[in-house]
Amino acid sequence: MREKRNNSFYLSIVVIFCISAGAGAYIYHSLSQLGKDLTDEIHETYFHSNKLELDTAKLRLLVEQFSNNPSEEIYTALVEAIDLIYLRVGVVVKSSEYFSPAINDVSTKLYPHLELIDAKISAGREKAHLALSDIKNGLSGLVASEQEVSRLFNIHVQKSISDSNRTIDHEIRLIVTFFTLMVILLITLVILFYRKSAITAELKRSQENLRRIVDRIPHRICVRDSMGKIVLANETVAREFGLPVPELTGSYYADVHPDRAKAEKILADDRLVISQQKAILDAEDIVEEENGRKRWYSVSKLPFTSTNDNNKLILSITQDLTTQKSAELRVRSSEERLQLALEGADLGLWNWNLKTGVAHYSDRYYTMLGYAVGEPGKEITLYEKLIHPDDLQRVKEELKYYLRCNSGNWSIQYRLRKKDGNYSWILNHGKVVECDTGGIPLRAAGTHLDITQTVEASEDKQLLEAQLAQARKMEAIGTLAGGIAHDFNNILTAILGFSELARNGMDEGSQPRANLEKVLTAGNRAKDLVKNILTFSRTSSQQRQPVELQVLLKDVIDLMRATLPSTIEISLYQDGDFGQILADHNQIHQILMNLCTNAAQAMGETGGLLELSLVQEQLAEEDVAGKPGLTVGSYLHLQVSDNGPGIDPAIIDRIFDPYFTTKEVGKGSGMGLAIVKGIVTSHEGVVWADSEKGKGTTFHLYFPEISAPAKEARVAEVVLQRGRETLLVVDDELMIVEMLKMLFSELGYRVFATTNPLGAMDIFNQRYQEIDLVITDQTMPKLTGEILAGRMLEISPEIPIILCTGYSEKMSEAHCSQLGIAKLVLKPVDTAYLSQVVRQLLDKSRHTKDT
Structure with missing residues (x-):
């Protein structure tokens, strides 16, 4: 937009310059034509002066002819010659007055001679007799005067032509220079005017943008002077006072505030801040409403000086903290x-x-x-x-x-x-x-x-x-x-x-x-x-899941290397890649740490070799014979060995008994190996020990292998999912209801929301054909979410229902599935995840209806 305005501006300058140049050329041409016309007139006068010499010569010839032959024909020609000379002299005198009065003075010398000749001729007419000698004398004087006039006239005419040309050229240059300066001045004024207009428009746009930004801020923003006059206020302040912003601006704060005493106190604080020029930041203000409820506000006041009139002003920002404080x-x-x-x-x-x-x-x-x-x-x-x-x-x-x-x-x-x-x-x-x-x-x-x-x-x-x-x-x-x-x-x-x-x-x-x-x-x-x-607070055991023993072994070895003395060497042997076991990760970790610690303690300060081995074994009938607890199938065989002193064969069968220990008092509880056996047995495995006195001990652990490795699903990035369906939201917490209604309304959904489960049932009875999905809390007065869902499913068996709960030991995904509830979501609810669940259930429901 700015580039377009600049192009228009430069185009305007070019047009103005072209018009000015054309006008200057026209004036120059007009002045030049005027000088040309004036020069032509001078030349015309000069032409008549040259003709005058020819006419006088003709007159002398006619006089000579008339003296020799005084006929009527020659007489008539003589009179016409006298008249023509009068005419020439008149033209010269008239033109010479325009150029030089001196020529006029000289030219008048011709008139007496002309008048004398005319008188002689006139007398000759009346008396039919001519005094030819007098006429000749008059002609002689006329010729002398004519020669003098021609000489002076030529000099003055040439000088006048030269002066006139110089004067005209000088005046033309002055006029063109003046006009050029006027054009430059005009262009400069146009540029200044345009720049001023552009700056003014840009300033206006900036002020409008600032106004919109201030109005969008949800806090109360108000600028006041020391007298309490409102200089600026945003829409939040206007809504608070119930007045439009234009009417509020320019008003006095105490006049528009509903509590004048409160307003006076606020203005007194304003004057104190302005006088001390010290800002107040995040001051807490508690206001008790008429209904007895309290509202909390955070108030900041910052003094500043107006750049327009140096007026001392204060910027007041008030933020409503009631919701946060209540929480x-x-x-x-x-x-x-x-x-x-x-x-x-x-x-x-x-x-x-x-x-x-x-x-x-x-x-x-x-x-x-x-x-x-x-x-x-x-x-x-x-x-x-x-x-x-x-x-x-x-x-x-x-x-x-x-x-x-x-x-x-x-x-x-x-x-x-x-x-x-x-x-x-x-x-x-x-x-x-x-x-x-x-x-x-x-x-x-x-x-x-x-x-x-x-x-x-x-x-x-x-x-x-x-x-x-x-x-x-x-x-x-x-x-x-x-x-x-x-x-x-x-x-x-x-x-x-x-x-x-x-x-x-x-x-x-x-x-x-x-x-x-x-x-x-x-x-x-x-x-x-x-x-x-x-x-x-939980006492139940961890849920078992597929565990990769080779990964777990690596973690245990890393930890043991960091804790055992350097005199103990640790080695690991693994026979390739294999399956997993279904186990409690923490318990398997615990027994491995227990066995490795026992092995290290058995080797003592002199150290030794701690070996761990993991292989896959397919046990047949002959392999499981004589080994209680083992059955035909695929197992992972884990061995933990040391080269310590070994275990006495007399007591090796008792090492897994509770409270049995060979350690000194205070160095063992006798529960370590008992725990190991209990954990292994609970995992449908088998454990035993081989030992030879003076050569060391090996513990054998067999765990059933599962063939299908569990792969962790990659968690996709969850984003807010939009829709246009109708939802029913039920929760006894008003803030949660308001939040969910606002969330799904902004996502395009039509939302019915209530804090009363009985009221939700009434809404569903009336609008179950319109409602596409229900979101309900579990723990609510009068009616739990579980019961509410059951009643709704009786009316509309296909309705998708999401049950939300902050905590419930009884409620699980499996239990919800038995009740017909589509999804269980734990609080606090992640808004993006919830929107994705809603979208998935709605799409699934639509697909089910279509098929």
Whole structure:
């Protein structure tokens, strides 16, 4: 557009210049023609003066003829000659007056002679007699005068022609120069005018763009002077006061504000900021509405000076924080409830920053050991000094194993010194809960439980009772944590959902978008916190899945090489690529670490060779004979060998018994190999040991092989999916309903939304033929999502239903499928994922109807 305007501008200059040049050429031609005409007139006069000489000569000849023969014919010719000379002299005199008065004076000398001759001729007519001698005398005088006149006339005519030409040329140059300057001035004025117009238009466009930007900002933006006059206000302020922006601009703030006292206080703060020239940033303001509800605002005021009139102004930006504050209060309330639940379970909480070595503890952790809160300190080195010396090395080794990413939960028992000097048995239950992108653990969290009474009781009965009590406590925590997680996830769904909607509507790189990214980061951290709480509360075993033993072996060897002394050499033999086993990854990892650690301890300080071998074996009938637990089929055979002192044949059959150990007191619990056998057996495998005194020991582990390797599905990038169908959204949380309605409305869907499940049933009864899909929460008053879905499916069996839940142990994908529910989605809901699920179910439903 700007290039087009520039082309038009330059074209206008060219046209003006061409018109000016044409006008100058025309004036020059006109002036030149005027000079030419004037020159022609001078030459005409000169021509008549030359003719005068010829006429006088003719007159002399006629006089001579008449004197010799005074006839009537010659007389008539003589009179005509006199008249012609009169005429010539008149022309010369008249023309000479235009050029030079001096010629006029000389030319008049001719008249007396002409008059004398005329008188003589006239007298001759009357008297029929001519005085020829007098006429000759008059002619002589006439000739002399005529010669003088011709000479002077020639001089003055030539001078006049030369002066006239110079004068005309000079005047033409002056006129052309003047006209050229006028054209240049005109072009300059046109350029200045056009540039001023362009700058004015550009300034106007910039102001309009700024106006639109300010109006799009959802916060209240208002510029006022020291007297409270509104200089600028955006649409948000206009909506707040119920006035259009043009009417609001120029008004006094106190006149349009609904609460004049409040307005006066605001203006007083304005004047203070202007006078001190010190900005106020993010000041919190709480306003109580007529209905008793509170609203939170963040107010910033920045003073500045107008560049137009140097007027002192203030820029006021007010942001409504009510939604965020309400969410924070609900989160805080949920945290308090969680704290009460943990106190009820008599658990001490700890949170360990692995990078800084600083740990934070709950109050119960301190009181459990008899210390005051904050005593003896937060550094982990101080905590280590409280561990019983006999337990310290074991605890360090176990923590070293578990303090890595994806290592699972740990439960370690050891003794801690109390303030009175006595020791209490503590059950430390924890897990690494945060790692960086490089797989380095950053933070671990867990609980402490005082199990002193359990340990001091009998090994069998008291241990079982303690385990039962622990299980009940963990079950109670799981129940409480589940309920709290439901509330947490509802809150986080609203926070993350609205934040994503607001972020998607903002420009990349803008400060508001960056602020919302931080909100989303904090929300996702809160989501991870809920997951950690639920993880600690679960008592069920991990789900088994296909495991590649060769990969797991490599991880174990890498860890052992980092922990075992350099005197122990580790080797691995693998017979090519083979299948997988169906196993719990963490449990298999645990037994491998146990066997490798036992082998290293058996070789002692002198070191030796630790060998691991993995081969595939197809066992036939003769291979499984005499080996209980093995059947015909394909197995993965894992061997762990050492060249230590070996095991006495007398006790080799007892090494897998619980609490049997050959180690010194305090160096082994006797449960290691029992656990190994239990885990292997639970995986439908077999384990035994071969040993020869003085040559070492080999443990053989057989696991059934599965032929179909499990390949991880690549997770495609999830983006928001659009549609035009009709949805019904049901959730007892208003913020979630509003968020989902806004989300799917912006994606093009028609949305019915309600917080009342009974009301949702009424809507469905009336509009079930229009509704294409239902999204419902599980936990709602009066009617759960499961029951609501069942009633809707009775009316419309083909309707796709998505069930959302913050936490439910009973609800699973399989259970939902049995109920006819299309999809189970866990909160907090990811908006892009939910939109993709909706789109997939709608497309599947349409395909089913079409077929």
